[in-house]
Amino acid sequence: MKQRIIIIGSGVAGLTTAGVLAENGFEVVVLEKESRIGGHVRKWDRLFPNRRPANEVMEFIEKVLNSSVDLRCGVTVNGVIRHDEEFIVLLSNNETVTGHALVLATGFQLFDAHKKEEYGYGIYDNVITSAELETIFKEGKQLTTNEGKTPHRVGIIHCVGSRDEKVGNLYCSKVCCVTGVKQAIEIREQLPECEVFSFYMDLRMYDRHFEELYYEAQQQWAVNFIRGRLSECSENPDHTLILKAEDTLTGRPLKMTVDIVILLVGIIPDPETGKIASMLGLPIGTDGFLMSGDEHIKDNTTTIPGIYLTGAVKGPASIVNTIADARATAQQITSRFMAG
Amino acid sequence: MKDFGYTLQPDFSIDFDRNDKRMMLYVVNHEPSLNLCIGCGSCTATCSTGHFTSFNIRAIHTLLRRGETHQLKQEIRKCMFCGKCQLVCPRGVNLRNVILRINRAIEQIG
Amino acid sequence: MNIEGKRRVWKDYQKEIAGDNFFYVRSCVRQNFFPGSEKTFLRILKEELHKDIFENAAHTTCSGIGYHSDIVPFETTMTIVARQFALMTESGYENFATSCITSFGLYTEILETWHHFPEVEERIRKHLKNATGREFSKPKNLSHAxxxxxxxxxxxxxxxxxxxxxxxxxxxxxxxxxxxxxxxxxxxxxxxxxxxxxxxxxxxxxxxxxxxxxxxxxxxxxxxxxxxxxxxxxxxxxxxxxxxxxxxxxxxxxxxxxxxxxxxxxxxxxxxxxxxxxxxxxxxxxxxxxxxxxxxxxxxxxxxxxxxxxxxxxxxxxxxxxxxxxxxxxxxxxKFLNKEGASMGKPKAPSFLKFY
Missing domain, CATH: 3.40.50.11810 (Rossmann fold)
Structure with missing residues (x-):
C-alpha cells in the first residue's frame, strides 16, 4: 500500500510539496479552504525580480500534479486525531481523511490595512493596497484615481503592517520592499508621465537580482525614494492625498500631495494556522508563525513526528524560497518513509 | 500691525508641492547618474571641504531633489572640486559634473 | 471620503459612559476662558436630563497644568488626584466626570499607572493618608464631560x-x-x-x-x-x-x-x-x-x-x-450687561476682525 500524505493548503508551498511527493510515489491529499487551488499567487500579475507572469509559475506547479494527488477545495480542518502512526483529519464537510504524515502549508494572509488607521485605507478613496494594484495590472486595466483621472504622482508606502509594534508585528515581511520597487517600475512603465515616490525605512534587497531591480528603478525609471516612514495621510478637497513623513536624509518633516497612495501590506499568519496549531499543540513563535523543530537544521519538521511545516507558515517567504523549502519538505518525508 | 512680543514662525517642513523643482530637473537631466544615489554618505565622509566647513554634498543633493535651493548658492561655492566624492561613490554618480551643473543651474535659473 | 470607513473605525472604539450619579470636577482654567460652559453642563444634566450630578466644594485643580508644564512632579500630581478620588468616595459617588481634557488624560494615565504598578498605588495611598488622613476607592467609571x-x-x-x-x-x-x-x-x-x-x-x-x-x-x-x-x-x-x-x-x-x-x-x-x-x-x-x-x-x-x-x-x-x-x-x-443689568464695559474693536 502506498503511504498517504495530507497537505493542508494549496498555495505554492502545498502544491510544490504535493507534486514532488506524488512523483516520489506517495498518495497525496491536498486540503484547501478556498473554492480553488493556487493561494495568493493566482491573484498576482507579475513576480519579482524579473517581472515574469505569475501564471507561468502556477502552470509549472500544477503540471507536476498527477492522478495520485487528490485535491479537495472548500474544506477546513475541524480536528486532528493521532492514531498509532496515522493522522485522522476531520473536515468541515464531515468527511475524514487518514494519512501517514501531515504537512502544514497554510501560508499567510495580507495585513489588513484598515488597522493603520492614520493611513486612511477604507476612508480615503485613493488609498489602495499593493494587492489591489496587482489586480488592476492582472485585469489589464489602467491605474486611475477613484474619480477616473490619470494620476500625476503616486506614493508607495513601505512597511505597512511590518516592523511596527503598534499593530503587533515587529518582524519584517521580507517581500514588500522588492514588490514596491517592482510596482514602482510597472507604474512608470504604464504611465510614463506619472512620478512615483517610495517612502521607505530601509530597502531590504536581500536576494539575488533584487538590488539590480532597485538600480533599474532608479536608472531607467527615475523612481524617487524618500527615506522616511509615512506618519499620516489626509485628504484634500479634490480627493488628492497629503502625505506627511520625515525626509530623514535632510532631517526635516516633508509633506507632499499625491493622487494615489499604494500601501505595501505585509504578511501575517493565516488564522487557520493558529487554529490547527492549537489542535495539535504545536509551538507558535512570538510573531504568530509556527516554530519548526530547529530553525537552522530541522526547519521542515516539528516537535511532533510526522508533522511537517512548509513555506510561509513559518514566516514571510518569497516564491523562490518557498519552492526550495517545499522540495526540502517533500524530500524529508520521502527519506523518512523510504528508510522504513 | 501690533507687536505682541512674539511672531509667527516660518514652517520648517519641506513643502514639496510648493517648492521650485526647476534646478533639480536641470541637474538631473544633464547628469542622469545622479538618480542612482542611495544616500550612503560616502561622498560626504571623504569630502575635503566637508571636514572643515558645513559643506555636505549628500545633503545638498537631497535638498536639491526636494526643491530646497535657497542655501545652494553659498554652499556649492565651498567645493574644491578635488573629485574624491566621485572616486568613492558606490553607484558611480558623476559628482564632478553634478557640481558643475548645479553651478550652471544657479547661473541660469536661480 | 468614505464615511462608512470611518464608521467602521468608530465601531472599534466604544467605551462605557456612566448614565447617572456623577461626581463632577471642574477645570482650573475654563471658568476664566469660557465662563458659561461648566454652568451650562450642570444645567443640562440637572434640568434637561434630570441626572444626579454632584460637586464637592473642597475639590481642587488636578495639577495637570503644572504637570504638563514640568513644574509639578508626577508623584505630587498622583497624590492630588488621589485626594480628588477620596472626595468622590466620601461623597458617596463612583462615577467620576471631568470637565477638562487634560484632567481626563491625567486621571486615565494615573489609573493605568496604578493598574500596571500596584506598588505605586500603594505608595500614593500612604502619601495621601499621611498628608490628609483620607482614603479612597478608585472610580468605577471615568468619563469626560x-x-x-x-x-x-x-x-x-x-x-x-x-x-x-x-x-x-x-x-x-x-x-x-x-x-x-x-x-x-x-x-x-x-x-x-x-x-x-x-x-x-x-x-x-x-x-x-x-x-x-x-x-x-x-x-x-x-x-x-x-x-x-x-x-x-x-x-x-x-x-x-x-x-x-x-x-x-x-x-x-x-x-x-x-x-x-x-x-x-x-x-x-x-x-x-x-x-x-x-x-x-x-x-x-x-x-x-x-x-x-x-x-x-x-x-x-x-x-x-x-x-x-x-x-x-x-x-x-x-x-x-x-x-x-x-x-x-x-x-x-x-451683550455686555452683567446679571444685574449693569454695563461690564465694551471691549475695543479689533483693527480687522469684524466686531459687534
Missing part, C-alpha cells in the same frame, strides 16, 4: 429648539471638530472613536443636524502645548500651530469650530484675533472670524438657552454670524 453630552446627544436633540441647519438656505451647517490631544492620543481606547478619527464631537454635530469637515491638518495640535504658551517669547510657536490649522480649514468654509478641551477653544478663538492684528488675515466670511465653541455652549444653543447666559459674549471671535444662521434670537444691547 463631552462623553456624557455625547451619550445624551439624541435626548438633547429631541428637546432642542434649534438645529445645525442654516435657516436661510435649509442646508446643514458645516463644522470643524477639534479634539484635545489628551482626550485619546495617550489611550486611544479611552476615547469615543479612538485617536485618529475621534467620534465624540462628530456624533453631536451629526445628531444635531450639522455636517463635519475633514481637512488635511485636522490632527494637528492647536499649539497650546503648556510650556510653549506659558512663556511669552515662545507663543509664536503656539500661534503658528493654530495658523497652520486655519489655513488648512479655510477653503472648506466652516461655519464654526467645535472643541472639547480647555486650551483648544481658547487658542483657536483668541489667535484669530492675534493673526488678524499681525497679518491682517481673517478666516470667516466678509472679515468675520470662524466662531469657536465648546460642546456645552453648542448644546446650550441647541436647547435655546440665552446666548449671553452661555457666555458667548466673552469670545474673541463674535458668535453672532452663527446665531443668525441658526435663527437664534439675541439681544445685541444686553
Amino acid at each position: 463631552s462623553d456624557i453630552i455625547f451619550k445624551f446627544r439624541k435626548e438633547i436633540a429631541a428637546v432642542g429648539k434649534y438645529r445645525l441647519i442654516n435657516h436661510y438656505t435649509g442646508k446643514p451647517l458645516r463644522a470643524v471638530e477639534h479634539i484635545g490631544c489628551h482626550y485619546s492620543r495617550m489611550f486611544p481606547s479611552k476615547g469615543i472613536g479612538g485617536a485618529e478619527y475621534p467620534y465624540v464631537l462628530i456624533g453631536m454635530i451629526e445628531d444635531w443636524g450639522g455636517e463635519v469637515i475633514d481637512y488635511p491638518e485636522r490632527r494637528h495640535c492647536c499649539g497650546f502645548g503648556f510650556r510653549q504658551y506659558l512663556i511669552q517669547a515662545n507663543r509664536g510657536y503656539s500661534l503658528s500651530c493654530s495658523k497652520k490649522k486655519f489655513d488648512s480649514m479655510a477653503p472648506y468654509k466652516p461655519d464654526f469650530i467645535l472643541t472639547n478641551c480647555p486650551g483648544c477653544p481658547m487658542f483657536l478663538d483668541r489667535w484669530q484675533y492675534t493673526i488678524s492684528e499681525m497679518e491682517g488675515i481673517t478666516y470667516g466670511e466678509n472679515g468675520h472670524g470662524i466662531p469657536v465653541l465648546t460642546y456645552e455652549e453648542l448644546a446650550g444653543m441647541i436647547l435655546g438657552y440665552d446666548p449671553w447666559d452661555l457666555g458667548l459674549q466673552v469670545h474673541q471671535v463674535p458668535v453672532e454670524p452663527l446665531l443668525d444662521k441658526m435663527g437664534i434670537p439675541y439681544n445685541a444691547d444686553s
Whole structure:
C-alpha cells in the first residue's frame, strides 16, 4: 500500500510539496479552504525580480500534479486525531481523511490595512493596497484615481503592517520592499508621465537580482525614494492625498500631495494556522508563525513526528524560497518513509 | 500691525508641492547618474571641504531633489572640486559634473 | 471620503459612559476662558436630563497644568488626584466626570499607572493618608464631560429648539471638530472613536443636524502645548500651530469650530484675533472670524438657552454670524450687561476682525 500524505493548503508551498511527493510515489491529499487551488499567487500579475507572469509559475506547479494527488477545495480542518502512526483529519464537510504524515502549508494572509488607521485605507478613496494594484495590472486595466483621472504622482508606502509594534508585528515581511520597487517600475512603465515616490525605512534587497531591480528603478525609471516612514495621510478637497513623513536624509518633516497612495501590506499568519496549531499543540513563535523543530537544521519538521511545516507558515517567504523549502519538505518525508 | 512680543514662525517642513523643482530637473537631466544615489554618505565622509566647513554634498543633493535651493548658492561655492566624492561613490554618480551643473543651474535659473 | 470607513473605525472604539450619579470636577482654567460652559453642563444634566450630578466644594485643580508644564512632579500630581478620588468616595459617588481634557488624560494615565504598578498605588495611598488622613476607592467609571453630552446627544436633540441647519438656505451647517490631544492620543481606547478619527464631537454635530469637515491638518495640535504658551517669547510657536490649522480649514468654509478641551477653544478663538492684528488675515466670511465653541455652549444653543447666559459674549471671535444662521434670537444691547443689568464695559474693536 502506498503511504498517504495530507497537505493542508494549496498555495505554492502545498502544491510544490504535493507534486514532488506524488512523483516520489506517495498518495497525496491536498486540503484547501478556498473554492480553488493556487493561494495568493493566482491573484498576482507579475513576480519579482524579473517581472515574469505569475501564471507561468502556477502552470509549472500544477503540471507536476498527477492522478495520485487528490485535491479537495472548500474544506477546513475541524480536528486532528493521532492514531498509532496515522493522522485522522476531520473536515468541515464531515468527511475524514487518514494519512501517514501531515504537512502544514497554510501560508499567510495580507495585513489588513484598515488597522493603520492614520493611513486612511477604507476612508480615503485613493488609498489602495499593493494587492489591489496587482489586480488592476492582472485585469489589464489602467491605474486611475477613484474619480477616473490619470494620476500625476503616486506614493508607495513601505512597511505597512511590518516592523511596527503598534499593530503587533515587529518582524519584517521580507517581500514588500522588492514588490514596491517592482510596482514602482510597472507604474512608470504604464504611465510614463506619472512620478512615483517610495517612502521607505530601509530597502531590504536581500536576494539575488533584487538590488539590480532597485538600480533599474532608479536608472531607467527615475523612481524617487524618500527615506522616511509615512506618519499620516489626509485628504484634500479634490480627493488628492497629503502625505506627511520625515525626509530623514535632510532631517526635516516633508509633506507632499499625491493622487494615489499604494500601501505595501505585509504578511501575517493565516488564522487557520493558529487554529490547527492549537489542535495539535504545536509551538507558535512570538510573531504568530509556527516554530519548526530547529530553525537552522530541522526547519521542515516539528516537535511532533510526522508533522511537517512548509513555506510561509513559518514566516514571510518569497516564491523562490518557498519552492526550495517545499522540495526540502517533500524530500524529508520521502527519506523518512523510504528508510522504513 | 501690533507687536505682541512674539511672531509667527516660518514652517520648517519641506513643502514639496510648493517648492521650485526647476534646478533639480536641470541637474538631473544633464547628469542622469545622479538618480542612482542611495544616500550612503560616502561622498560626504571623504569630502575635503566637508571636514572643515558645513559643506555636505549628500545633503545638498537631497535638498536639491526636494526643491530646497535657497542655501545652494553659498554652499556649492565651498567645493574644491578635488573629485574624491566621485572616486568613492558606490553607484558611480558623476559628482564632478553634478557640481558643475548645479553651478550652471544657479547661473541660469536661480 | 468614505464615511462608512470611518464608521467602521468608530465601531472599534466604544467605551462605557456612566448614565447617572456623577461626581463632577471642574477645570482650573475654563471658568476664566469660557465662563458659561461648566454652568451650562450642570444645567443640562440637572434640568434637561434630570441626572444626579454632584460637586464637592473642597475639590481642587488636578495639577495637570503644572504637570504638563514640568513644574509639578508626577508623584505630587498622583497624590492630588488621589485626594480628588477620596472626595468622590466620601461623597458617596463612583462615577467620576471631568470637565477638562487634560484632567481626563491625567486621571486615565494615573489609573493605568496604578493598574500596571500596584506598588505605586500603594505608595500614593500612604502619601495621601499621611498628608490628609483620607482614603479612597478608585472610580468605577471615568468619563469626560463631552462623553456624557455625547451619550445624551439624541435626548438633547429631541428637546432642542434649534438645529445645525442654516435657516436661510435649509442646508446643514458645516463644522470643524477639534479634539484635545489628551482626550485619546495617550489611550486611544479611552476615547469615543479612538485617536485618529475621534467620534465624540462628530456624533453631536451629526445628531444635531450639522455636517463635519475633514481637512488635511485636522490632527494637528492647536499649539497650546503648556510650556510653549506659558512663556511669552515662545507663543509664536503656539500661534503658528493654530495658523497652520486655519489655513488648512479655510477653503472648506466652516461655519464654526467645535472643541472639547480647555486650551483648544481658547487658542483657536483668541489667535484669530492675534493673526488678524499681525497679518491682517481673517478666516470667516466678509472679515468675520470662524466662531469657536465648546460642546456645552453648542448644546446650550441647541436647547435655546440665552446666548449671553452661555457666555458667548466673552469670545474673541463674535458668535453672532452663527446665531443668525441658526435663527437664534439675541439681544445685541444686553451683550455686555452683567446679571444685574449693569454695563461690564465694551471691549475695543479689533483693527480687522469684524466686531459687534
